[in-house]
Amino acid sequence: MEKISRRQFLGMSTKAGAATLFTGIFAPTATSLFGLAGVAEAATKRVDPFTFAILTDAHLYDIKDHKFDDILRKGVADVNSMRPRPDFLLYAGDLGQSGKKAELLKGKKILDQLKMPYKIIPGEHDYYLDMGKAWRGLFGDEHWSFNHKGVHFIGMNSILVPDFWTLKGLTPRERMGMMEELECHQCGAWGVGEKQLEWLARDVKNVSPDTPVVIMTHSPLWDYYPRWNFQTYDAPQIRETLRKFDKVIAIHGHVHQVVYNEIGNIRSSGLLSTSWPWPYPPVKLDYPQIKQRRSDPGDFEDGLGAADLALNSDFDAIIHWREFSDLLPANIKNGLKI
Amino acid sequence: MNNTHMKRICICSGLSLVGALFALGIAQAKPPRSEAQAAQERAALFTAVAKGDALWHSPKLGTNGLACANCHPDGSATNVHTWPKFQTNLGKVGTLREMINWCIAVPMQGKVLEYDSNEMVAMEAYATYAHRGIAIDLGKDEQHGGVPVKSGPGYPRF
Ligand SMILES: [Fe+2]
Ligand SMILES: [Fe+2]
Numbered sequence: 001m002e003k004i005s006r007r008q009f010l011g012m013s014t015k016a017g018a019a020t021l022f023t024g025i026f027a028p029t030a031t032s033l034f035g036l037a038g039v040a041e042a043a044t045k046r047v048d049p050f051t052f053a054i055l056t057d058a059h060l061y062d063i064k065d066h067k068f069d070d071i072l073r074k075g076v077a078d079v080n081s082m083r084p085r086p087d088f089l090l091y092a093g094d095l096g097q098s099g100k101k102a103e104l105l106k107g108k109k110i111l112d113q114l115k116m117p118y119k120i121i122p123g124e125h126d127y128y129l130d131m132g133k134a135w136r137g138l139f140g141d142e143h144w145s146f147n148h149k150g151v152h153f154i155g156m157n158s159i160l161v162p163d164f165w166t167l168k169g170l171t172p173r174e175r176m177g178m179m180e181e182l183e184c185h186q187c188g189a190w191g192v193g194e195k196q197l198e199w200l201a202r203d204v205k206n207v208s209p210d211t212p213v214v215i216m217t218h219s220p221l222w223d224y225y226p227r228w229n230f231q232t233y234d235a236p237q238i239r240e241t242l243r244k245f246d247k248v249i250a251i252h253g254h255v256h257q258v259v260y261n262e263i264g265n266i267r268s269s270g271l272l273s274t275s276w277p278w279p280y281p282p283v284k285l286d287y288p289q290i291k292q293r294r295s296d297p298g299d300f301e302d303g304l305g306a307a308d309l310a311l312n313s314d315f316d317a318i319i320h321w322r323e324f325s326d327l328l329p330a331n332i333k334n335g336l337k338i
Numbered sequence: 339m340n341n342t343h344m345k346r347i348c349i350c351s352g353l354s355l356v357g358a359l360f361a362l363g364i365a366q367a368k369p370p371r372s373e374a375q376a377a378q379e380r381a382a383l384f385t386a387v388a389k390g391d392a393l394w395h396s397p398k399l400g401t402n403g404l405a406c407a408n409c410h411p412d413g414s415a416t417n418v419h420t421w422p423k424f425q426t427n428l429g430k431v432g433t434l435r436e437m438i439n440w441c442i443a444v445p446m447q448g449k450v451l452e453y454d455s456n457e458m459v460a461m462e463a464y465a466t467y468a469h470r471g472i473a474i475d476l477g478k479d480e481q482h483g484g485v486p487v488k489s490g491p492g493y494p495r496f
Contacts, residue, residue, distance in 0.1 A: 183407070183411045185487075228412075297441070
């Protein structure tokens with residue numbers, strides 16, 4: 001049953017024109033198989049309604065039976081229990097904590113329990129021990145795009161910082177240790193970098209402006225709280241490249257919280273983690289009413305959860321934050337129309 | 339002349355007497371704190387804050403890899419201005435230090451600190467400095483992100 005649904009999914013994607021390679025099916029993937037012509041073919045204003053699920057920020061440790069293992073398992077079980085079943089899952093980074101292959105491998109094993117394919121991007125915690133080598137070995141490309149039922153999906157690596165380690169003579173472990181601190185004040189601001197900006201421009205060049213677009217990055221595509229890298233320094237260029245589209249839905253991990261913003265044609269939603277919730281930083285929220293309540297430190301599942309996004313034929317979307325504990329205020333309890 | 343007026347006169351003359359003695363430099367049991375001494379005390383405080391910062395970010399206080407900073411970057415959400423207060427997981431009115439020890443013992447699965455140890459004082463100093471200037475409001479139900487940090491560690495270094 002499971003295999004059939006995966007094949008069906010792959011079949012549909014291929015028909016839509018993109019060589020969609022999911023880590024649930026093939027790994028590693030190859031960007032070279034994405035043809036521009038294929039991308040253009042998929043352009044259509046109508047969406048064949050569907051739902052996809054999202055998980056992020058498991059922060060798995062290389063420690064046996066760590067409590068975060070179970071929370072990720074709970075997230076996977078939650079996604080598997082969704083009805084109708086999501087067509088696929090997107091994973092928004094920070095699967096591991098310290099970039100160790102053992103962490104990522106443990107995470108992959110748990111994610112492979114998903115009853116649907118998934119696509120994944122790296123977070124800073126996955127990356128800075130070996131500059132993404134182990135991650136790429138397990139999951140393939142750090143940026144990708146595919147088309148699904150009329151929607152153009154994009155994933156990018158937004159956690160690239162200029163080299164701060166060589167001059168300081170840091171070991172890989174020291175470099176990773178610094179990046180593990182959210183408030184690392186010597187690591188610099190993240191972005192996707194020139195190469196990915198060029199790739200993005202090429203990727204969407206032949207995609208018609210009325211195509212619904214969903215973009216996933218680890219960090220937000222606006223300046224939320226740069227101190228904690230709740231930002232992507234070249235987000236203005238990304239937004240410029242995506243400006244031609246009628247509507248873009250952006251989702252991001254890293255903030256471990258419910259947060260929402262709109263800039264121009266882009267509607268951004270932050271996601272709950274499956275490790276720990278982060279407090280709201282000391283800045284004014286653009287949409288203060290879209291906020292989770294503070295969590296109870298005595299309840300290890302409080303403020304954590306999964307998410308799903310339901311798209312209708314007009315690319316109206318509803319995001320549901322699926323908190324494991326009951327901490328969503330009434331206005332977003334049943335989802336938010338974005 | 340009523341009583342209040344009388345008192346005022348007394349207080350005023352008392353104050354001017356102190357002022358006069360102060361000006362002559364003879365009223366003080368010991369000389370005022372020198373600038374050098376004040377600087378030394380400030381350096382001692384921020385050395386403690388820096389030590390607290392290091393502990394805050396160290397997984398060594400726990401056994402499962404977690405550090406305080408996992409959930410409380412820049413000392414945020416410690417809400418130091420709201421303690422002491424009733425805290426559900428403590429089951430009583432407790433202090434910030436008790437909460438720090440609870441976090442070490444439960445989510446971090448570590449060994450608690452002595453309440454008056456240098457380590458505990460340093461951690462308290464770090465978290466409290468991150469909330470400087472925020473009005474004390476005992477028991478207030480809020481999660482505070484602390485004082486915004488523009489750059490550096492968030493406190494002066496010596
Ligand atoms: Fe994270
Ligand atoms: Fe992150």
